Amino acid sequence: MLKPVIPFAHELLEQVIKPGDLAVDATCGNGNDTLFLSQVTGQTGKVLAFDVQEQAIEETKNKLAQHNQTNVELHLDGHENIDNYLQKEQQGQVAGAIFNLGYLPKSDKTIITKAATTIEAVSILAANLKPGGRIVLVVYHGHPGGAEEKDALYDHLTALDQAHYRVLQYGFINQINQPPFILAIEKK
Template sequence: MLKNILHYAHYLLEQTLKPGEITIDATCGNGNDTLYLAELVGKDGKVLAFDIQEQAIHTTKKRLNEAGINHVTLIQESHEYVDRFLGESEQIGAAIFNLGYLPRSDKTIITESKSTIPAVEKILTKLRHEGLLVLVVYHGHKGGKEEKDALLQYVTQLDQKKYHVLQYQFINQKNNPPFLLAIEKLTD
């Protein structure tokens, strides 16, 4: 009955996003979330999908082509520069980060707090009222604990009058299972 972390992430995005909105996949990887976001906002919407690895961009592009989807902009750049790809007045309905490394790939290329936190900060300023930012936090790999700790410290101090911050986690699982952070914006 309880949704696993990835299902819960998708459920929250589905509850939030409306057709025609702008949305962000901050770590596109193999494109699973990119495809899901593209379906949720429909062809009148727009998805910005970031990844620093050429392989990730290539795989995601292939999957989008196969699905006949062309309202996604793939950006091989760090998500900390997200503001360069959004217009002054553009607002976002939702964004997702999947932290860690690309499955079945180089485990040393990981997301890091020094770029994740600036990206989160920038996206929060662009979220619409009741927009949502979701982070799936994988932290069992080398470097994962540092990012997890810095991120938890950052989200814990967000002003409760401006944001609801949720942590969704199975607390009896072994081997550092991933958990979810969801930040809902309460202001315009």
């Protein structure tokens, strides 16, 4: 069966993140992706996770504690500020990063990721990927504001220099209700 977007997003990251690596969850929300990244990077690895909502940071903290995961740095801050949290030795060392765009399910639907800050964060992360590293974006766009972010992101990634990056799109084109799709960036 063709993989749904979230399992495919995880597979893309699992292929390139090894124990001991550095990974980033740019939108930790309920912590599902953070938990996944913390397990893939292992005890010797590190995950930096970001969200602008206190509730998301708390949910993620609880989820990690339930699974005894201790290799995550949680930051109540926008992913566009990731530069402030990358230590010198971590620069250029990001093996994988994930963004789940849109709003936190069952929460305030007006707190959404936005084109300018998403693109800023993607640019910083792309510059800090190690060769072969990947950024995976799960693009939800059916909510108010979602189409603008999707279009701006698409334009930005379409123009990424192919000498340095490969950019992939993956999604189901015959599903109703504006299904999410994946945009993935790999550093050559």
